[in-house]
């Protein structure tokens with residue numbers, strides 16, 4: 135335990151925690167996007183998938199137990215991610231209280247600033263999003279537990295919400311893109327020979343997620359897939 139806290143006390147240890155928790159969240163995003171795309175297969179398929187998520191491990195642990203373990207794991211990852219980033223920023227300030235006089239370029243500081251702004255927006259989005267689609271109390275769209283297709287079709291069938299979601303998916307993917315690049319650096323696999331490839335990989339993964347997530351609200355908003363009656 136002492137070794138672990140000692141490791142966490144170092145900048146490398148903290149970067150490791152940020153990287154691992156970041157990858158856990160990215161893994162969740164990939165699974166979530168694949169699940170959402172079932173909307174294109176229709177209400178029966180999407181709702182069956184939502185039910186399946188609640189039923190995983192039911193025979194052994196009971197209804198929704200595994201889902202709740204996954205939810206708690208995700209919340210712990212989000213809290214640890216944010217908490218550790220705050221500690222890292224403080225640690226950096228302490229190590230270098232007086233700023234260098236070298237003027238940093240906009241290009242070098244913009245992504246880092248964007249990470250803070252996009253991270254904060256993301257946190258607010260996740261809270262509103264869960265209130266809307268998991269508990270169904272927000273934005274007064276008709277909501278019925280487990281009727282995921284109907285819930286999202288009513289939410290995205292008209293108005294500004296689908297386009298707000300597309301904008302938020304852009305923010306998610308900007309955050310993810312820079313996060314993935316930092317992840318490669320933390321792993322120490324960045325190298326002038328392959329940085330182009332690694333940056334390209336981060337962009338492609340983020341772009342796939344942006345398109346995959348945005349497809350659902352856009353499809354409902356444009357009438358490509360139907361609104362549940």
Ligand code: HEM
Pocket residue numbers: 166170184187205256260263264267268280282285286299303306347348350351
């Ligand atoms: C267009 C994009 C998205 C759509 C249509 C969407 C839709 C949904 C729906 C319908 C649910 C409830 C599922 C159920 O009750 O089984 C849900 C849950 C959730 N979503 Fe999203 N989502 C989107 C993007 C995101 C993003 C980008 C994040 C994270 C940054 C996210 C995080 C979550 C979380 C944490 C839950 C709660 C999961 C649970 O507790 O079961 N979603 N989403």
